[in-house]
Amino acid sequence: MTHGHNHRPADVAPGTVILCATRELPGGLQxxxxxxxxxxWAAEELRDGFRARVRRTVGDPSAPVEVVEGA
Known part of the structure; x- marks a missing residue:
């Protein structure tokens, strides 16, 4: 991810993936x-809904979303 916001497989709880949405702001990265x-997450038909949810949380409907999978 950009600007030092990094993810590691160890950050992900077993049996999950983490979606990370980011947005550039004047003061830094949100x-x-x-x-x-x-x-x-394995159900393709649900993925767009999960992406939309994390984008709403970050406040940008077009924010990039990174999928972080565990080891």
Whole structure:
């Protein structure tokens, strides 16, 4: 991720993925995380809804979303 906001596989709880949305602001980077059950994330038809949710949390409907998977 950008500007020193990094993720490691060890940051992810077993059985989940973490979605991270980021937004550039004048004072720096704003970010939001959404943990998602790995079983639910595997359902392609649900993924856009999860991405939209974390983007709403960060306040930008077009924010990039990184998917962080555990080891």
């Amino acid at each position: 970010w939001a995380h959404l943990p998602v059950d790995r079983f639910l």
